[in-house]
Amino acid sequence: MPPFTLHGVDGTEPGDSGTVTYTASADNTASVTGTTRMIVGGPTLYGPEEPGKMTGVKPGKPASLTPRFSNPSRFSTQRGIALRITAQGGLVLTARPRNCSYNPTFTDAWCTFPAKAAPRTAYRTSSPLTFTAVPEELTGTLEYSWSSDPQRPAELTVRGTGAPLTLTRTPEGGIHDGTGTVTVVETTVQADYAAVTGTVRGRVGDTVSVPLGVRGLGPGRPADERGRFEVVPPEGTTVTSIPYTFEDTDGKWACARPKKPGGAFVCDLDSDVLWPGDDGTTSMVFRFRIDRQVPGAHGTIRTYNPYDRTPGNDTARIPLEASPAPPYRAVVRPAVLIPAVLAAVAVAAAGVAHRRRRRAVAVPGSSADGERSGS
Numbered sequence: 001m002p003p004f005t006l007h008g009v010d011g012t013e014p015g016d017s018g019t020v021t022y023t024a025s026a027d028n029t030a031s032v033t034g035t036t037r038m039i040v041g042g043p044t045l046y047g048p049e050e051p052g053k054m055t056g057v058k059p060g061k062p063a064s065l066t067p068r069f070s071n072p073s074r075f076s077t078q079r080g081i082a083l084r085i086t087a088q089g090g091l092v093l094t095a096r097p098r099n100c101s102y103n104p105t106f107t108d109a110w111c112t113f114p115a116k117a118a119p120r121t122a123y124r125t126s127s128p129l130t131f132t133a134v135p136e137e138l139t140g141t142l143e144y145s146w147s148s149d150p151q152r153p154a155e156l157t158v159r160g161t162g163a164p165l166t167l168t169r170t171p172e173g174g175i176h177d178g179t180g181t182v183t184v185v186e187t188t189v190q191a192d193y194a195a196v197t198g199t200v201r202g203r204v205g206d207t208v209s210v211p212l213g214v215r216g217l218g219p220g221r222p223a224d225e226r227g228r229f230e231v232v233p234p235e236g237t238t239v240t241s242i243p244y245t246f247e248d249t250d251g252k253w254a255c256a257r258p259k260k261p262g263g264a265f266v267c268d269l270d271s272d273v274l275w276p277g278d279d280g281t282t283s284m285v286f287r288f289r290i291d292r293q294v295p296g297a298h299g300t301i302r303t304y305n306p307y308d309r310t311p312g313n314d315t316a317r318i319p320l321e322a323s324p325a326p327p328y329r330a331v332v333r334p335a336v337l338i339p340a341v342l343a344a345v346a347v348a349a350a351g352v353a354h355r356r357r358r359r360a361v362a363v364p365g366s367s368a369d370g371e372r373s374g375s
Contacts, residue, residue, distance in 0.1 A: 008040055014075050016040045042148025043073035045081070045117065047181035055186045059135045062094060064128030065183060069146040070172050071117040081113040081167070082150035087131055089140030091185060095130040096160035103156055110156045115167050117148070122172040125165055133187045138220040138307050140187075145180045192217040193227065193303040195316035196281060200237055200288045200299070204325040207240060208290065212318070213283025214269070214303045216276060217310075226269035227305025231255070231286065232262070234320035236294035239265060241287045246273045254284050269305075293322040 006020065017039040025031040047069050057063045067083055087093055087107045096102070100111035109129075117123060133140060194217055198210040214229050233239050242265065244254035254274065255267035267274060269282055276282045299318035308314065 006038065012040055014040050014042050014078055042077045042079055043071055043075045043117075043119075045069045045071055045077070045146035045148055047144065047146060049181075052181070052183035053186070054183060057133050057185050057187045059133045059137065059187055059189060062130045062132055063185070064130045065142055065144075066124050066128045067144045067146075067181070068122065068124035068170065069117075070122035071148075072120055072172070074119050076119055077117040077148040079148065080150050081115060081117060082147040082152075083109075083111040083113070083125070083144060084147070084153075085109045085111075085129065085142065085144040087140065087142055089185070090134040090137030091131050091140035091142060092134065093129065093131050095128075095165075096162045097165035098160045098162060099164040100160045101152055101156040102158040102160065104158060106158075108156060110152050111165055112150050112152070113165075113167050117167075120172070122170050123167040124170050126168045127165065129165075133185065133189075136189060136219045136221075137187055138189050138191060138222060140185045142183045142185060143180060187220075189220040189307070190309040191220040191222050191305055191307040192310045192313070193229075193305055193308050194313040195229065195301045195303050196283055197301050197316040197318055199319045199321055200234055200290065201321040202290050203323045204290050204292055206290050208288055209285045210288060210318070211283045211285050212301050213267070213281060216280035216282075217313075218280070220307060221276075221280070222305050222307055224270075225306055227303065227308070228269055229267050229282075229301060229303045230264040231267070231318070232264045232300045233286075233288065234294070234299040234318055235297040236290065236292045236320055236322060237297075237299070238289045238291055239286055240289050242267075242284050243287065244273045244284065264302075290320070290322050293324065294320060297322075 008016070017037065020036045020038055021033065022036075023031055023033045047067065052065075054063065054065070067085065071077065085093070085108075091107070093102065093106045093109055096106075097111065099113070100109050102109050131142065193214045196211070196213045196215050198212060200208060200210055202208045212229070212231055214227075231239075239257075241252045242254045244251045251273070254271075255265045258264055265286075267284060274282050274284065297320040299320070300315060301318055302315045304314070
């Protein structure tokens, strides 16, 4: 009863009962007292704590799992034993023992065993539980847990028809930590990514837009780990922005910028701002400024996801096709424009000074004019 833990006093046995009384109090209202009748159930049964992993499962082909548990307590299971197993991610249970009940989709099962588990013993099912993966699924999970107080869930109404499943005693093997055991299943299905590239084309000084990204070729599509793509710009260019709009917020950088010059821009496909279109393509518009002509220059786009087993199309070039800047752009460039302006200012200043000197010589009443008039 979170946040409380109840411990039986010495000598308590399964089936014993008692009443727990508790009081809630506060400084601004009357206290409230409640009671709960508690019955000691059977011992806790443990499965392996460490998550398991199965790889290479072919869709449509049977695979199997053997659940196991231990009873490290000093009590035996007087009311029998129950196994609950749940399949997720496109996995379907195909073993149908008649001592198991299922939901209509055969993804949830409840199996009961009349056997008693002796104290400090361990067991496994006498035969594996089989399952299959549906097509195009990349991963799934199988989770199972054991109970010493079997009560069948009401929603599991479909009874199995095969030979009953039994238990076989095994060495304990240190199974005493996990009340729920999860096995991750990886299938042989792949999610092939192809790099979507483009050419940076324009004149020196131009800023051009180039969509870059990935196209999912399937047959599977990652749901939780969609991967990423990385972009290294061509030499002679600068990425000025990777704009995006998300939830009415304009952003300048949809992808993480490199920490060092020449590094890669990393676009995380698990980000909320990146999402595949109807054709399976995920792309962002990169804004490249063409700084100079570099013959043969090209950048690189590389895609990655953990389920891509076709590496040949993961990488593509981003060519640079740069033309010379137009003449007017060369004039207005700061490196040219500022010295030209300074030179023009200097010429204008020199002209003004010359005119002032000429006016000073020509003004009547100067000493030169006086000498001429007096003679």
